[in-house]
Amino acid sequence: MTMPTRKLRHIEACLTGPVTYESVTTGFERYRLPYNALTQTSLAAVDLHTRFLNSPLRAPVLIGAMTGGADLARTINRNLAGAAQQLGVGMMLGSQRIMLGDDASATAAAASFEVRDLAPDVLLIGNIGLAQVCESLTPQLSAALQRVGANAVAVHVNPLQEAMQEGGDTDFTGSLARLGRLAAELDYPVMVKEVGHGIGAAAADRLRGLPIAAVDVAGAGGTSWARVEQVVRFGEVRYPAIADWGIPTAQALAEVQRTLPGMPLVASGGIRSGMDAAKALAMGAEAVAMARPLLAPAIESAAAVVDTLGAFIEELRICLYGCGAADIAALRRIGVD
Numbered sequence: 001m002t003m004p005t006r007k008l009r010h011i012e013a014c015l016t017g018p019v020t021y022e023s024v025t026t027g028f029e030r031y032r033l034p035y036n037a038l039t040q041t042s043l044a045a046v047d048l049h050t051r052f053l054n055s056p057l058r059a060p061v062l063i064g065a066m067t068g069g070a071d072l073a074r075t076i077n078r079n080l081a082g083a084a085q086q087l088g089v090g091m092m093l094g095s096q097r098i099m100l101g102d103d104a105s106a107t108a109a110a111a112s113f114e115v116r117d118l119a120p121d122v123l124l125i126g127n128i129g130l131a132q133v134c135e136s137l138t139p140q141l142s143a144a145l146q147r148v149g150a151n152a153v154a155v156h157v158n159p160l161q162e163a164m165q166e167g168g169d170t171d172f173t174g175s176l177a178r179l180g181r182l183a184a185e186l187d188y189p190v191m192v193k194e195v196g197h198g199i200g201a202a203a204a205d206r207l208r209g210l211p212i213a214a215v216d217v218a219g220a221g222g223t224s225w226a227r228v229e230q231v232v233r234f235g236e237v238r239y240p241a242i243a244d245w246g247i248p249t250a251q252a253l254a255e256v257q258r259t260l261p262g263m264p265l266v267a268s269g270g271i272r273s274g275m276d277a278a279k280a281l282a283m284g285a286e287a288v289a290m291a292r293p294l295l296a297p298a299i300e301s302a303a304a305v306v307d308t309l310g311a312f313i314e315e316l317r318i319c320l321y322g323c324g325a326a327d328i329a330a331l332r333r334i335g336v337d
Helices: 003-016 071-087 104-113 137-148 159-164 175-185 201-206 225-234 249-259 274-282 292-300 302-322 328-334
Strands: 050-052 055-057 061-063 090-092 124-129 152-156 190-193 214-216 265-267 287-290
Touching: 003 071, 003 225, 003 292, 061 071, 061 302, 071 090, 071 104, 071 292, 071 302, 104 137, 124 137, 137 175, 152 175, 159 225, 175 190, 201 249, 249 265, 249 274, 265 274, 274 287, 274 302, 274 328, 287 292, 292 302, 302 328
Parallel strands: 061 090, 061 287, 090 124, 124 152, 152 190, 190 214, 214 265, 265 287
Antiparallel strands: 050 055
């Protein structure tokens, strides 16, 4: 299966297939955002502005990494970028592996990632897999990031997804050392992220001392990429226990925060409402990311993405207002019950 074909199969599975966790939740339902009936805030004055990876955001929200390398991916990415520009949020690109190299296919694939003309002010985060990181990668990756006008790069760690993918890259030996070298050599901030099975304390402990700028915990409870890959590969979920294997997002957030105090964190994986986002931010995340709920709108139009994500951000604003927080810093001081 060619890479563009696999990307299209991923999109199809995420739109129509049984790709969510069945027995694992994010864990945010176990927490409550304290409601304050005597809030002294004005809804119109609630300030969601923040900074992440040295870039300003009008709300602490990132559009999660989705796709690239196919014609439909270009439509999706450009509609997402237009919405990100309008709403003042950040955007992660899908894996840019297909851009690496200098052949015709790499050149053609690059067009699906080129969105800077529609989003000149957006925090744009490039993307590469840890399995693809090697000693010779830095110049190629730098060129790919420069071509799309990225501000930073996410290195996604996805051993379980790779194990389920036909022909996946499953040799991660020595990958931590390669990650450290890449982060030291690149002139871009590096964020380490999972893809939806979670970074917990054990993985976070191995990141100690590496020159990385942030971690996206990308926990379990939303889309299971071990499930997606089984649907694409077998037409069914052949290993249901593996499809539901991961660290719930709320647990991952707490574990990484304890293990790497002071590390900027993104909470993603099953973030489906402004209330989910408010709880994650109150628990210490600097931003939240959401991907699959925006996929169908992104196929339709930038306006459809704005409608969906705008409602999410408005719910987040109401959550701050209802607990008496005038801004994100105040929300963190209030915390969760």
